Amino acid sequence: MAPKLPPTHPLEHSVTTVAGSQAPAHHAPPRGILRWLLTTNHKEIGSLYLIFSLIMFFIGGIFALVIRAELFQPGLQLVNPEFFNQMTTMHGLIMVFAAVMPAFTGLANWMIPLQIGAPDMALPRLNNFSFWLLPVAFTLLLSTLFMPGGGPNFGWTFYAPLSTTYAPPSTTFFILALHIAGISSILGAINIIATILNMRAPGMRMMDMPLFVWTWLITAFLLIAVMPVLAGVITMMLMDINFGTSFFSAAGGGDPVLFQHLFWFFGHPEVYIMILPAFGIVSVIIPTFARKPLFGYPSMVYATASIALLSFMVWAHHMFVVGLPLAAELFFMYSTMLIAVPTGVKIFNWITTLFRGSISFESPMLFSLAFVVLFTIGGFSGLMLAISPADFQYHDTYFVVAHFHYVLVPGAVFAIMAAAYYWLPKWTGHYPNERLAQWHFWLSVIGVNLTFFPMHFAGLAGMPRRIPDYALQFADFNMLSSIGAFLFGFSQLLFVLVVVLCVRGGKKAPAQAWEGAWDLEWTVPSPAPLHTFETPPDFKRPTL
Amino acid sequence: MNNEQQQISEQRVGIRRTVGRSIAALVGMFAFAFALVPLYDVFCRITGLNGKVDTTAQAFVHENVDESRYVTVQFITRGSAGLPWKMDVETQQVRVHPGQPTEVDFTFSNQSDQSNWGRAVPSVSPSEASPHLRKMSCFCFAEQKLQAGEKLTIPLVFQLTHELPAEISTITLVYTLYPVKNKVSQLSSQQTQHAGGTI
Numbered sequence: 176m177a178p179k180l181p182p183t184h185p186l187e188h189s190v191t192t193v194a195g196s197q198a199p200a201h202h203a204p205p206r207g208i209l210r211w212l213l214t215t216n217h218k219e220i221g222s223l224y225l226i227f228s229l230i231m232f233f234i235g236g237i238f239a240l241v242i243r244a245e246l247f248q249p250g251l252q253l254v255n256p257e258f259f260n261q262m263t264t265m266h267g268l269i270m271v272f273a274a275v276m277p278a279f280t281g282l283a284n285w286m287i288p289l290q291i292g293a294p295d296m297a298l299p300r301l302n303n304f305s306f307w308l309l310p311v312a313f314t315l316l317l318s319t320l321f322m323p324g325g326g327p328n329f330g331w332t333f334y335a336p337l338s339t340t341y342a343p344p345s346t347t348f349f350i351l352a353l354h355i356a357g358i359s360s361i362l363g364a365i366n367i368i369a370t371i372l373n374m375r376a377p378g379m380r381m382m383d384m385p386l387f388v389w390t391w392l393i394t395a396f397l398l399i400a401v402m403p404v405l406a407g408v409i410t411m412m413l414m415d416i417n418f419g420t421s422f423f424s425a426a427g428g429g430d431p432v433l434f435q436h437l438f439w440f441f442g443h444p445e446v447y448i449m450i451l452p453a454f455g456i457v458s459v460i461i462p463t464f465a466r467k468p469l470f471g472y473p474s475m476v477y478a479t480a481s482i483a484l485l486s487f488m489v490w491a492h493h494m495f496v497v498g499l500p501l502a503a504e505l506f507f508m509y510s511t512m513l514i515a516v517p518t519g520v521k522i523f524n525w526i527t528t529l530f531r532g533s534i535s536f537e538s539p540m541l542f543s544l545a546f547v548v549l550f551t552i553g554g555f556s557g558l559m560l561a562i563s564p565a566d567f568q569y570h571d572t573y574f575v576v577a578h579f580h581y582v583l584v585p586g587a588v589f590a591i592m593a594a595a596y597y598w599l600p601k602w603t604g605h606y607p608n609e610r611l612a613q614w615h616f617w618l619s620v621i622g623v624n625l626t627f628f629p630m631h632f633a634g635l636a637g638m639p640r641r642i643p644d645y646a647l648q649f650a651d652f653n654m655l656s657s658i659g660a661f662l663f664g665f666s667q668l669l670f671v672l673v674v675v676l677c678v679r680g681g682k683k684a685p686a687q688a689w690e691g692a693w694d695l696e697w698t699v700p701s702p703a704p705l706h707t708f709e710t711p712p713d714f715k716r717p718t719l
Numbered sequence: 720m721n722n723e724q725q726q727i728s729e730q731r732v733g734i735r736r737t738v739g740r741s742i743a744a745l746v747g748m749f750a751f752a753f754a755l756v757p758l759y760d761v762f763c764r765i766t767g768l769n770g771k772v773d774t775t776a777q778a779f780v781h782e783n784v785d786e787s788r789y790v791t792v793q794f795i796t797r798g799s800a801g802l803p804w805k806m807d808v809e810t811q812q813v814r815v816h817p818g819q820p821t822e823v824d825f826t827f828s829n830q831s832d833q834s835n836w837g838r839a840v841p842s843v844s845p846s847e848a849s850p851h852l853r854k855m856s857c858f859c860f861a862e863q864k865l866q867a868g869e870k871l872t873i874p875l876v877f878q879l880t881h882e883l884p885a886e887i888s889t890i891t892l893v894y895t896l897y898p899v900k901n902k903v904s905q906l907s908s909q910q911t912q913h914a915g916g917t918i
Contacts, residue, residue: 297738298734365738369737373730373737374730377726400748403746404749407749426898
């Protein structure tokens with residue numbers, strides 16, 4: 176950290192007692208595996224996060240394909256119901272905590288210092304620690320699949336008493352894994368907040384920051400607010416299972432519904448943690464390829480902040496059927512619908528940014544445009560679910576599955592893909608192969624819609640979620656979904672191919688790789704050297 | 720150079736302050752999560768929202784029986800996977816006036832060949848009615864022990880208050896039997912075998 180510091184700086188010396196971890200390490204990094212184990216460089220750690228999340232994306236994807244293969248036809252063909260339950264649970268857990276969240280943290284590590292003109296993250300060693308907690312956490316979580324009694328089988332929402340009284344013995348490992356992953360997210364969030372608030376280039380005000388930085392700042396606050404609640408909930412589960420307490424057991428005076436309240440008090444902000452950085456990415460990419468500044472920058476910031484605040488007041492819309500009193504049903508219905516207002520502001524701002532722009536359709540832009548359209552579909556089905564009386568029919572059906580996959584796959588995942596294509600020239604110095612990237616895009620768009628669109632109809636017709644077998648009338652929808660899922664899954668291999676080819680070579684990218692890109696990261700050479708902005712850049716506010 | 724040094728030290732102080740505040744917020748939120756448990760209980764007791772009723776006996780309130788109004792009180796009894804008991808009620812529903820004390824007999828029978836401990840946990844729906852249901856005597860106030868094959872009849876004595884909201888005409892009282900942990904060790908092993916089959 177802070178390599179430009181004069182050697183006599185008192186504060187610096189008071190905290191550095193670890194031998195050899197100071198300045199010399201920057202000039203002669205250890206080689207081989209140690210280089211990656213010990214790195215404190217935000218770009219290397221960012222890459223580690225991204226690679227880890229890509230691997231986990233494929234593992235979670237394989238679990239999804241096991242589910243879709245079983246559901247290809249009615250009846251039980253491939254796996255037994257117990258294993259099927261473990262697959263639905265693990266698919267959810269891995270995708271949420273090991274794929275989407277680390278991918279955004281990786282992008283934050285790489286791009287936030289570059290976008291605000293900082294030499295590195297505020298706490299580089301902590302940064303290394305928070306990454307290396309992740310492989311530990313998820314090795315532990317995946318290992319539960321091989322334990323007697325199997326892995327977690329209670330759904331990613333791990334409702335008590337399924338996850339306490341009736342849980343497999345491996346649940347304690349699941350709790351530990353989630354604790355470790357939670358600590359990792361918290362440390363990452365502290366680091367991001369400390370970096371953004373204290374290390375901006377001289378002259379860069381908060382309202383000058385690129386929107387990716389803004390959305391991540393707000394996301395980090397959400398993480399700090401709700402990850403401790405998750406930690407509290409799983410600690411209570413741990414005590415219920417192992418120490419005879421009765422937080423969630425009605426037999427001992429507890430209440431299983433309390434679990435759902437606590438879980439969703441964490442869980443609803445969590446879903447915004449998975450989408451706000453995606454909003455930021457799209458808000459950075461669309462102006463670049465429309466060659467116009469973002470329309471309504473301040474309203475974008477305020478909309479993001481309002482979504483974050485509202486996310487704390489809507490949790491019980493996941494629980495409309497537990498027997499809430501009428502007043503609560505109405506309150507949570509209206510507060511949920513209120514979220515459509517700031518979200519609508521964002522969508523209209525993106526559309527207005529496109530209006531009369533000179534748009535070109537490179538792969539990052541294609542993914543961003545697909546994000547806007549398909550995320551909006553997910554938002555609308557969310558509005559349908561928010562209608563409390565209608566939710567009594569939709570609850571726990573495939574309609575819900577369709578809804579949250581529309582906001583997470585063509586939402587969060589497409590935004591991550593867009594970000595990867597957008598910043599790959601900065602990371603590797605080469606443009607990604609555009610022809611392959613476009614193939615990847617079109618196959619993904621077709622695959623995603625083929626997978627998840629029929630689920631709306633299956634759900635409206637009454638197909639429950641998390642079942643390995645289903646009534647015959649759902650067979651056609653499920654066959655379509657399964658074909659789409661395999662198409663989508665295998666076309667992600669194209670993405671790996673594009674990334675590998677791009678790392679190894681390709682068309683050379685200049686510092687400003689995209690014509691309309693004006694943020695600070697495009698002022699450093701491509702590929703970005705290991706150390707950038709060691710002297711803070713002069714930030715010039717764009718004169719528009 | 721001096722200026723730059725000063726800037727960097729200001730930055731360090733700023734980072735420390737940010738980290739300190741973040742950690743304070745973290746600790747606060749962790750504590751808040753645990754504080755939500757008693758808060759939830761208090762909130763539910765005041766509002767009666769989760770259908771829980773007082774688990775201690777309440778005194779009988781002598782008030783006029785409101786004969787202009789009938790309320791149907793239904794009883795549902797449920798067994799539990801971990802406890803081989805049967806629970807019956809003498810009548811599925813009674814029609815009572817608010818203020819009128821009523822006695823209903825419940826019968827517990829242990830169908831296994833060993834003695835064990837159990838407890839009946841009540842739940843009231845609609846939950847708005849739960850603050851208005853006063854129990855003078857109930858088997859649900861205490862854990863019970865039944866010998867192998869034993870059969871026991873215990874009464875429930877309750878009274879509805881006059882303040883029961885006018886729109887409530889039916890109250891359902893559900894009793895679920897639970898094994899009492901630690902007092903029945905052999906039962907917990909039976910329970911885990913049920914894992915996964917509950918979806």
